[in-house]
Amino acid sequence: MQDIQLYEQLLGLSGPWAVVRVTMKREAQEIEVEVRCLATVWGCPTCGKQMQGHGQEERRWRHLDSCQFKTLVVCAVPRVRCLEHGTQQVAVPWAERRSRFTRLFERLAMDVLLECSVLGAGELLGISWAEADGIKQRAVARGLARKPVSAPARLCVDEKSAGRGQNYLTIVASVAAGRSATLEYVGAGRKRETLDAYWQSLTPAQRIGVEAVGMDLGEPFFNSTLAHVPGAANKIVHDPFHLVSYMNAALNEVRKAEHRSLLEAGQRTLSGSKQLWLYGEENLPAERAAEFARLKGQKLQTSRAWAIKELFRDFWDCESVAEGRHFFRRWYDWAIRSRLEPVKKVARMFQRHLDNIVTCFQHRLSNGSIAGLNNKIQSLVKKACGYRNPERFKTDIFFHLGGLNLYPSPQ
Template structure:
């Protein structure tokens, strides 16, 4: 266990570095490997020019390495500083660790694998026996490394959405590359400035290449598009599922109001129908069939609004913008003709943004893939026990969902 050749091979050390000694603390189950360098010039970490060694800075540093057998392994070395004529006095780069890290690259690589396997910081901590702060530091370096390595990719279809990271109104904004299925960037908050900051991080070529951006009807995000993108701007596609959810909310409000009116008359027609009326007929559970058929034949306002919601769902089946515009006009006239104010509000909301709704006919995208990542993102949030800072939560999302090359 104290043979330097074993550690030299495992650490992949080469000239001028060599192992001077190995100390084993059996009671503590620790191995301490001391590394030094041969006398002579060393390369400047910036320009790689061979330079004289000025000194060994602030003395010995210690790095945690992968366990060997059952022993925790620590690497020790005094860090030489070179005196470069061009770049001045700089600490040399060592082959086993990255600058500012107190873990070997092999150890960090294993932590990254543990994080990706367990999907939780706590899981990686338990496996690797390190602290929360140490794990977070490894994640931060991995994300920074991945972002530096990321090549400029064409962004054609993207989606913007917000995610909460703790109780209260604490959000991060996410931009997803829909064609690659990964998160491209994050920013604190859910304001116009939040999305603007992500979009402005794109290159001019990427900005010009975006054809469509999916989002819900959050007005600050819509305004961010006008700020960043030059004319002709990419198409904004308001997410169909968010729009239908507004209609579902209207349906539920009408149901509640009408159920109270019926209860005052001693009727229970709508009792227990909350979940039933949200189903489309194509996926209605068998247990609701008879009651659903009875509701459809009734003259209740709830039955009318449910039918209006179902007709709205087919707006996105239109073959083109012109057909969709005509379809919506007929639907809107029907809804307004029934005189149900709660539905009229939804009609007005869609009408004000109609161009950004029916743009789906040309660009059939949605925030659905981003919502599909919600299980991973929520697992990240739960594992963090409610992140206190948006930047930390955003970093964790980029680690697990950014499609980055994270390894040292």
């Protein structure tokens, strides 16, 4: 008798639900808690209309272990037949609909899943990989359904590689001033249609309310935003982070070509110097400063490309659109006369997109605000050793970084 009361309290049961039997199966190391409901009239789980029971169905749920014993709740759940919503099982207080786990077990499983892989969580909890994965998928669906509809004014769009094959995701993050970036949308692929789907999920009024959108120079995101956000021509910002990375790629190309021709002449001047050139000047490690100063002092094409890249980084110190245009003109003239093809190519590309580069001085939107989020996504990819399936990558981003309310409600 005592164990019946104990389990009634542990499961938080009251009203028509009562524990009628507790069976310990010593061999199987299991405890089975049988619950019965004593009511005769039930609410339809969809509309709440009261009606008579219409048969029942035996179900089992995994609950938190009782010491070393796996614990299962067993109940013949009444069904109702609603004229409008058909035959359904009534809602039970200890579990969400369709779940094979009690709410308390799901909470524990999610805490474990937040700390380790699906495989590891399954092993720790004594459930299958598919079951652990199902708990994660349901949590994300639950969190997304609860996510308040917001209309972010300042956004950054970016693509993320899944680390395997050609799998990419499109990420949209909201970057409200003074707050860390929050994830708004994740879509499979990096085509125009992927971002279209996000814009189309907003109301026309929400799209009008968008003030600034940061992105790289690629056409798909640009065209999608232009087509969906009124006044986008003045709202799109090609952010500093992406532009500097184009410059770094050009610099790297110059270095590689020069290194090759130096090697052919038997000179190892540029060996092992790749990273030195890519550091922002202020981030150069102190112990390599002397080495870098020596390299920089030589008449190398690479050091010319480096100086052009470093000057470009000062661009963002400009204080207005007009000042920015003036600065760019001087920088561009230097870059275009550099006789370094990769640098000239990037300079011309910047020139073509200048109108949406200088918007930066109006909106002060920088990808720096989503750098934290980007790093966290990167470490998910690393931990998973890359994602073969973009849907799984998407679920993991929402599960770990979505800022969603994932837990099942207490009842």
